Amino acid sequence: MNFPSLLRYVVIIALLCGCDVRSLHPSLQGDGIGKTDYRQISNFTEVEIDGAYQVQWASGPASLTITGDENLLPNIKSEVMGSTLKIRSESSFQSRHGIKIALHSSALVRVQLHGAVNLTAQRISATNFAVVSEGASTVQVDGNVTNLIVEFNGASRFNAPALNSKSADITLTGASNADIAVKDTLKATISGAATLTYSGLPTTVEKQTSGVSSIHHK
Structure with a gap:
Protein backbone atom coordinates (compact mmCIF):
# COMPACT_ATOMS: atom_id res chain seq x y z
CA MET A 1 0.00 0.00 0.00
CA ASN A 2 1.47 3.39 -0.94
CA PHE A 3 1.73 6.28 1.49
CA PRO A 4 -1.25 8.34 0.20
CA SER A 5 -3.53 5.29 0.43
CA LEU A 6 -2.30 4.50 3.94
CA LEU A 7 -2.82 8.09 5.03
CA ARG A 8 -6.34 8.08 3.61
CA TYR A 9 -7.28 5.04 5.70
CA VAL A 10 -5.76 6.63 8.80
CA VAL A 11 -7.74 9.83 8.23
CA ILE A 12 -11.00 7.92 7.69
CA ILE A 13 -10.52 5.92 10.89
CA ALA A 14 -9.75 9.08 12.84
CA LEU A 15 -12.79 10.86 11.44
CA LEU A 16 -15.21 8.04 12.07
CA CYS A 17 -13.90 7.15 15.51
CA GLY A 18 -12.54 10.39 16.89
CA CYS A 19 -15.08 13.03 16.01
CA ASP A 20 -17.72 11.90 18.47
CA VAL A 21 -17.05 9.26 21.10
CA ARG A 22 -20.79 8.69 21.37
CA SER A 23 -20.72 7.08 17.91
CA LEU A 24 -18.97 4.05 19.47
CA HIS A 25 -21.92 3.55 21.79
CA PRO A 26 -25.02 4.85 19.99
CA SER A 27 -27.75 6.04 22.30
CA LEU A 28 -30.43 4.68 19.92
CA GLN A 29 -30.56 1.30 18.22
CA GLY A 30 -32.73 0.88 15.15
CA ASP A 31 -35.69 -1.47 15.54
CA GLY A 32 -35.41 -2.81 11.99
CA ILE A 33 -38.99 -1.83 11.16
CA GLY A 34 -38.89 0.10 7.89
CA LYS A 35 -40.90 3.28 7.51
CA THR A 36 -40.96 6.31 5.22
CA ASP A 37 -41.60 9.74 6.70
CA TYR A 38 -43.05 12.34 4.31
CA ARG A 39 -42.30 15.85 5.55
CA GLN A 40 -43.81 19.12 4.39
CA ILE A 41 -41.15 21.74 3.63
CA SER A 42 -40.83 25.02 1.78
CA ASN A 43 -38.55 25.44 -1.21
CA PHE A 44 -34.79 25.55 -0.66
CA THR A 45 -31.67 25.97 -2.81
CA GLU A 46 -29.01 24.99 -0.27
CA VAL A 47 -28.58 21.98 1.99
CA GLU A 48 -26.60 21.48 5.18
CA ILE A 49 -26.47 17.89 6.41
CA ASP A 50 -24.78 16.52 9.50
CA GLY A 51 -24.63 12.76 10.05
CA ALA A 52 -24.40 9.53 8.08
CA TYR A 53 -27.13 9.30 5.46
CA GLN A 54 -27.68 8.28 1.86
CA LEU A 73 -37.08 8.81 12.31
CA PRO A 74 -38.23 11.19 15.10
CA ASN A 75 -34.54 11.60 16.04
CA ILE A 76 -33.74 13.08 12.63
CA LYS A 77 -34.58 16.77 12.58
CA SER A 78 -35.16 18.86 9.47
CA GLU A 79 -35.99 22.51 8.96
CA VAL A 80 -35.73 25.15 6.26
CA MET A 81 -34.07 28.35 7.42
CA GLY A 82 -34.08 31.01 4.73
CA SER A 83 -32.98 29.17 1.61
CA THR A 84 -31.19 26.36 3.47
CA LEU A 85 -32.56 22.93 4.36
CA LYS A 86 -30.81 21.65 7.49
CA ILE A 87 -30.83 17.98 8.48
CA ARG A 88 -29.27 16.56 11.62
CA SER A 89 -29.85 13.99 14.35
CA GLU A 90 -30.54 14.88 17.96
CA SER A 91 -28.38 12.02 19.27
CA SER A 92 -26.19 9.23 17.94
CA PHE A 93 -27.88 6.14 16.55
CA GLN A 94 -27.28 2.89 14.72
CA LEU A 113 -21.76 18.21 4.65
CA HIS A 114 -20.45 17.04 8.02
CA GLY A 115 -19.79 13.41 8.83
CA ALA A 116 -20.19 10.55 6.37
CA VAL A 117 -22.93 11.54 3.94
CA ASN A 118 -23.32 9.85 0.56
CA LEU A 119 -25.02 12.41 -1.68
CA THR A 120 -26.09 12.11 -5.31
CA ALA A 121 -27.47 15.07 -7.28
CA GLN A 122 -28.71 14.70 -10.84
CA ARG A 123 -28.84 17.31 -13.59
CA ILE A 124 -27.54 20.27 -11.64
CA SER A 125 -28.04 23.57 -13.47
CA ALA A 126 -26.64 26.68 -11.80
CA THR A 127 -24.49 29.74 -12.33
CA ASN A 128 -22.63 29.09 -9.08
CA PHE A 129 -22.44 25.68 -7.43
CA ALA A 130 -20.48 25.11 -4.20
CA VAL A 131 -19.79 21.94 -2.23
CA VAL A 132 -18.14 21.98 1.21
CA SER A 133 -17.36 18.83 3.16
CA GLU A 134 -15.79 18.11 6.55
CA GLY A 135 -15.40 14.39 7.20
CA ALA A 136 -15.62 11.33 4.99
CA SER A 137 -18.51 12.06 2.65
CA THR A 138 -18.97 11.11 -1.00
CA VAL A 139 -20.63 13.46 -3.49
CA GLN A 140 -21.62 12.46 -7.01
CA VAL A 141 -23.17 15.06 -9.33
CA ASP A 142 -23.79 15.70 -13.01
CA GLY A 143 -25.16 18.61 -15.02
CA ASN A 144 -23.91 22.05 -16.08
CA VAL A 145 -22.62 24.97 -14.00
CA THR A 146 -20.72 28.14 -14.76
CA ASN A 147 -18.63 28.40 -11.59
CA LEU A 148 -17.76 25.39 -9.45
CA ILE A 149 -16.35 25.69 -5.93
CA VAL A 150 -15.22 22.64 -3.96
CA GLU A 151 -13.75 22.77 -0.44
CA PHE A 152 -13.04 19.34 1.07
CA ASN A 153 -11.24 18.65 4.32
CA GLY A 154 -10.74 15.11 5.60
CA ALA A 155 -11.30 12.03 3.47
CA SER A 156 -14.19 13.04 1.24
CA LYS A 166 -16.52 26.79 -17.14
CA SER A 167 -14.41 27.68 -14.10
CA ALA A 168 -13.45 25.60 -11.08
CA ASP A 169 -11.92 26.61 -7.75
CA ILE A 170 -10.88 23.44 -5.90
CA THR A 171 -9.40 23.18 -2.40
CA LEU A 172 -8.59 19.71 -1.08
CA THR A 173 -6.83 18.81 2.17
CA GLY A 174 -6.18 15.61 4.09
CA ALA A 175 -6.92 12.51 2.00
CA SER A 176 -9.75 13.93 -0.10
CA ASN A 177 -10.00 13.53 -3.85
CA ALA A 178 -11.98 15.07 -6.68
CA ASP A 179 -12.69 14.25 -10.31
CA ILE A 180 -14.01 17.22 -12.31
CA ALA A 181 -14.53 18.59 -15.83
CA VAL A 182 -13.56 22.23 -16.50
CA LYS A 183 -13.49 24.24 -19.72
CA ASP A 184 -11.89 27.67 -19.17
CA THR A 185 -10.27 28.33 -15.80
CA LEU A 186 -8.93 26.04 -13.07
CA LYS A 187 -7.59 27.12 -9.68
CA ALA A 188 -6.48 24.27 -7.45
CA THR A 189 -4.97 24.20 -3.96
CA ILE A 190 -4.18 20.62 -2.97
CA SER A 191 -2.39 19.50 0.22
CA GLY A 192 -1.73 16.47 2.40
CA ALA A 193 -2.45 13.28 0.47
CA ALA A 194 -5.28 14.75 -1.60
CA THR A 195 -5.70 14.10 -5.31
CA LEU A 196 -7.36 16.14 -8.06
CA THR A 197 -8.13 14.69 -11.49
CA TYR A 198 -9.59 16.92 -14.19
CA SER A 199 -10.65 16.72 -17.81
CA GLY A 200 -11.05 19.49 -20.35
CA LEU A 201 -8.56 22.00 -21.74
CA PRO A 202 -8.78 25.09 -19.51
CA THR A 203 -6.83 28.01 -20.93
CA THR A 204 -5.86 29.21 -17.46
CA VAL A 205 -4.54 26.81 -14.83
CA GLU A 206 -3.30 27.97 -11.42
CA LYS A 207 -2.27 25.13 -9.16
CA GLN A 208 -0.51 24.70 -5.85
CA THR A 209 0.38 21.40 -4.20
CA SER A 210 2.08 20.40 -0.96
CA GLY A 211 2.80 17.21 0.95
CA VAL A 212 2.24 14.13 -1.22
CA SER A 213 -0.81 15.59 -2.97
CA SER A 214 -1.13 15.42 -6.75
CA ILE A 215 -2.99 16.85 -9.73
CA HIS A 216 -3.66 14.82 -12.87
CA HIS A 217 -5.07 15.78 -16.27
CA LYS A 218 -6.92 13.16 -18.28
Missing part, protein backbone atom coordinates in the same frame (compact mmCIF):
# COMPACT_ATOMS: atom_id res chain seq x y z
CA VAL A 55 -29.10 11.37 0.16
CA GLN A 56 -30.47 11.83 -3.34
CA TRP A 57 -31.47 15.22 -4.80
CA ALA A 58 -33.40 15.96 -8.00
CA SER A 59 -35.13 19.02 -9.39
CA GLY A 60 -38.84 19.31 -8.70
CA PRO A 61 -41.45 20.68 -6.30
CA ALA A 62 -40.05 20.97 -2.77
CA SER A 63 -40.26 17.66 -0.92
CA LEU A 64 -38.43 15.62 1.71
CA THR A 65 -38.80 11.93 2.49
CA ILE A 66 -36.76 9.98 5.03
CA THR A 67 -36.74 6.18 5.03
CA GLY A 68 -35.28 4.07 7.80
CA ASP A 69 -35.94 2.39 11.13
CA GLU A 70 -39.29 3.55 12.46
CA ASN A 71 -38.02 4.37 15.93
CA LEU A 72 -35.13 6.46 14.58
CA SER A 95 -29.62 1.94 11.91
CA ARG A 96 -30.01 -1.67 10.82
CA HIS A 97 -30.56 -0.80 7.17
CA GLY A 98 -29.25 2.76 6.86
CA ILE A 99 -31.14 6.04 6.53
CA LYS A 100 -32.15 7.17 3.04
CA ILE A 101 -33.20 10.72 2.29
CA ALA A 102 -34.84 11.91 -0.95
CA LEU A 103 -34.88 15.64 -1.69
CA HIS A 104 -36.52 17.77 -4.38
CA SER A 105 -36.29 21.51 -4.85
CA SER A 106 -36.36 24.09 -7.65
CA ALA A 107 -32.56 24.30 -7.75
CA LEU A 108 -29.44 23.40 -5.78
CA VAL A 109 -26.57 25.87 -5.51
CA ARG A 110 -24.75 24.92 -2.31
CA VAL A 111 -24.11 21.71 -0.38
CA GLN A 112 -22.46 21.58 3.06
CA ARG A 157 -14.69 12.29 -2.45
CA PHE A 158 -16.14 14.52 -5.16
CA ASN A 159 -17.05 12.43 -8.19
CA ALA A 160 -18.18 14.82 -10.91
CA PRO A 161 -16.62 14.06 -14.31
CA ALA A 162 -20.10 14.57 -15.82
CA LEU A 163 -20.57 18.00 -14.22
CA ASN A 164 -19.49 20.47 -16.89
CA SER A 165 -18.06 23.72 -15.51
